[in-house]
Amino acid sequence: MIEVQGLTKTFGDKVAVDNLSFTVRPGVVTGFLGPNGAGKSTTMRLILGLDRPDSGTALVNGHPYGSLPGPLFEVGALLDAKDVHGGRTARSHLLALAQSNGISSKRVDEVLELTGISSVAGKRIKGFSLGMSQRLGIAATLLGDPKVLMFDEPVNGLDPEGILWIRNFMRYLAGQGRTVFVSSHLMSEMAVTADHLIVVGRGRLMADMTTEAFIESSSTNAVRVKSPQAVELNQALVDRGFQVTTVDGYLEVARAECAQVGDVAAEHHLTIHELFEERASLEEAFMELTKDSVEYHTEAFPGDPFGAPQGESA
Amino acid sequence: MTTPTSMRHVLRSEWTKLISVRSTVWTMVAMVATTIGFGVLISWATESNWAKVEARQRSVFDATSTSLAGIAFGQLAIAVLGVMVISTEYSTGGIRTSLTAVPKRLRLLAAKSLILLAISLVVGTITSFVAFFLGQAFLSKVGIETHLGDPQVLRAVFGGGLYLAGSAMFGLALAALMRHTAAAITIVVGALLVVPPFTRLLPGGWGDAVERYFTSNAGQQITAVTQDVNTLSPWGGYLVFTLWWVVIMAVAAYLLNRRDA
Ligand SMILES: Nc1ncnc2c1ncn2[C@@H]1O[C@H](COP(=O)(O)OP(=O)(O)O)[C@@H](O)[C@H]1O
Numbered sequence: 259m260i261e262v263q264g265l266t267k268t269f270g271d272k273v274a275v276d277n278l279s280f281t282v283r284p285g286v287v288t289g290f291l292g293p294n295g296a297g298k299s300t301t302m303r304l305i306l307g308l309d310r311p312d313s314g315t316a317l318v319n320g321h322p323y324g325s326l327p328g329p330l331f332e333v334g335a336l337l338d339a340k341d342v343h344g345g346r347t348a349r350s351h352l353l354a355l356a357q358s359n360g361i362s363s364k365r366v367d368e369v370l371e372l373t374g375i376s377s378v379a380g381k382r383i384k385g386f387s388l389g390m391s392q393r394l395g396i397a398a399t400l401l402g403d404p405k406v407l408m409f410d411e412p413v414n415g416l417d418p419e420g421i422l423w424i425r426n427f428m429r430y431l432a433g434q435g436r437t438v439f440v441s442s443h444l445m446s447e448m449a450v451t452a453d454h455l456i457v458v459g460r461g462r463l464m465a466d467m468t469t470e471a472f473i474e475s476s477s478t479n480a481v482r483v484k485s486p487q488a489v490e491l492n493q494a495l496v497d498r499g500f501q502v503t504t505v506d507g508y509l510e511v512a513r514a515e516c517a518q519v520g521d522v523a524a525e526h527h528l529t530i531h532e533l534f535e536e537r538a539s540l541e542e543a544f545m546e547l548t549k550d551s552v553e554y555h556t557e558a559f560p561g562d563p564f565g566a567p568q569g570e571s572a
Numbered sequence: 573m574t575t576p577t578s579m580r581h582v583l584r585s586e587w588t589k590l591i592s593v594r595s596t597v598w599t600m601v602a603m604v605a606t607t608i609g610f611g612v613l614i615s616w617a618t619e620s621n622w623a624k625v626e627a628r629q630r631s632v633f634d635a636t637s638t639s640l641a642g643i644a645f646g647q648l649a650i651a652v653l654g655v656m657v658i659s660t661e662y663s664t665g666g667i668r669t670s671l672t673a674v675p676k677r678l679r680l681l682a683a684k685s686l687i688l689l690a691i692s693l694v695v696g697t698i699t700s701f702v703a704f705f706l707g708q709a710f711l712s713k714v715g716i717e718t719h720l721g722d723p724q725v726l727r728a729v730f731g732g733g734l735y736l737a738g739s740a741m742f743g744l745a746l747a748a749l750m751r752h753t754a755a756a757i758t759i760v761v762g763a764l765l766v767v768p769p770f771t772r773l774l775p776g777g778w779g780d781a782v783e784r785y786f787t788s789n790a791g792q793q794i795t796a797v798t799q800d801v802n803t804l805s806p807w808g809g810y811l812v813f814t815l816w817w818v819v820i821m822a823v824a825a826y827l828l829n830r831r832d833a
């Protein structure tokens with residue numbers, strides 16, 4: 259369990275985390291979602307006592323992180339897989355961490371095995387691929403078999419295979435009843451990984467609800483209909499109180515169900531050629547929610563099929 | 573099962589960290605090689621030129637500190653080790669991983685300090701004795717050697733190890749304060765090797781005082797049997813040198829607890 263209460267952190271006059279309060283519960287994967295620069299990493303550093311907050315508290319299992327008697331037994335945290343001395347071998351890196359909390363070297367071999375990196379245990383870390391480093395970082399979080407796990411953008415830069423591995427691993431950890439708190443700037447990633455979402459923008463809490471509820475509440479459901487009698491159908495729908503716009507030769511009916519639109523057409527004996535639901539993508543829904551809180555707006559260049567380029571996350 | 577972590581655990585962890593990076597081996601090799609190498613070189617040069625040395629200089633000749641002269645370079649190698657012990661934590665980001673495992677920051681710094689102190693004291697002392705015996709072997713050819721049993725000599729040779737350990741701590745303290753490898757190394761080289769001889773040029777009584785109390789000018793008295801003019805006593809000088817790094821370390825420790833990692 260992680261409890262954050264009124265957490266605030268400024269860097270100079272930049273407010274990175276702004277009076278943030280939330281609770282992360284065990285047994286589910288909780289996604290920490292927000293655009294780049296929203297304050298996710300800072301919040302995690304505050305929870306781990308790495309940064310000092312201006313005000314507010316962060317408790318892990320009821321205690322400030324700094325006063326946990328054996329931190330690795332309670333929390334496994336991976337902020338940045340590159341936060342290691344590349345000159346050490348994977349094994350000696352893990353061994354030093356284990357020893358600091360009185361964990362046996364047998365456990366080091368176990369976590370190497372669990373994360374599938376036993377074969378490179380004797381290699382220096384600087385030669386590792388990002389995926390390997392990520393696994394090493396996760397191995398380190400598992401040393402003390404902790405009940406709380408925290409990962410900052412763990413799938414960033416990974417290939418699809420690595421992403422899948424991490425995703426499944428988190429679900430597996432949560433399935434064992436652990437508290438799993440994982441950040442991402444990608445809604446699509448969170449939608450398939452997280453059961454619960456804590457959404458932040460500009461350091462502020464934007465939403466705290468189940469992923470399902472979040473998708474439900476933020477999707478702008480609309481129905482599109484094509485009719486040779488568009489003018490009449492438009493009038494009939496407006497008379498019923500629907501909000502109608504014309505898009506690409508279709509009538510788009512906001513917040514409506516196909517059945518409702520079909521019924522209205524039938525009542526007025528109007529012909530329909532096409533009728534379908536138009537769901538905003540998750541990414542669009544998330545951007546809609548956080549659009550006012552995005553720190554740096556990037557203009558999509560005209561004709562760019564991929565939209566605005568994604569910035570590197572900090 | 574949660575076992576409260578103790579200082580013993582952190583010490584063991586820091587030991588593993590120290591011996592698992594190559595820079596430890598290289599700086600140690602450099603310290604041993606330069607301390608012994610220059611000691612031998614200078615002893616040999618002294619021995620072969622002894623006939624030309626004036627009587628006035630012969631009277632103040634210190635066979636012990638001559639054989640330990642390589643410490644002037646060895647101190648830099650071991651101070652660099654002291655710097656790297658903590659600066660690489662910052663340059664690699666490893667400090668965040670370390671502090672997540674050991675959130676009690678002063679405990680982490682204390683463990684690093686103790687491990688470094690122990691290893692540099694042991695290796696430094698052995699190096700000092702080897703340099704002494706090799707140096708005396710050369711000096712004995714012209715009969716100007718000294719012996720461990722002579723007054724103050726044993727203290728001076730042990731002092732070589734003490735001074736090297738102090739240099740390591742000086743590097744560690746500065747790097748803990750500055751959190752940057754290159755900057756810390758630059759300042760260490762300046763403070764221990766480059767600036768000290770220049771303090772001699774400072775005028776007047778306060779200039780003499782600065783010279784006496786300045787880092788290595790003070791610290792290296794522990795390696796000398798006969799003191800020059802305008803120097804502190806062996807133990808007085810060593811105490812002053814120790815105060816230098818202790819004060820820097822205290823500031824670093826205070827800031828370590830307050831700064832973001
Ligand atoms: N150490 C720091 N010094 C100054 N500004 C920082 C620092 N860390 C983060 N910030 C700023 O705080 C904001 C939040 O950053 P961060 O927590 O990294 O966001 P996220 O992880 O959500 O992308 C950003 O504007 C970032 O530039």
Ligand SMILES: [Mg+2]
Binds near residue numbers: 299410411572
């Ligand atoms: Mg981040």
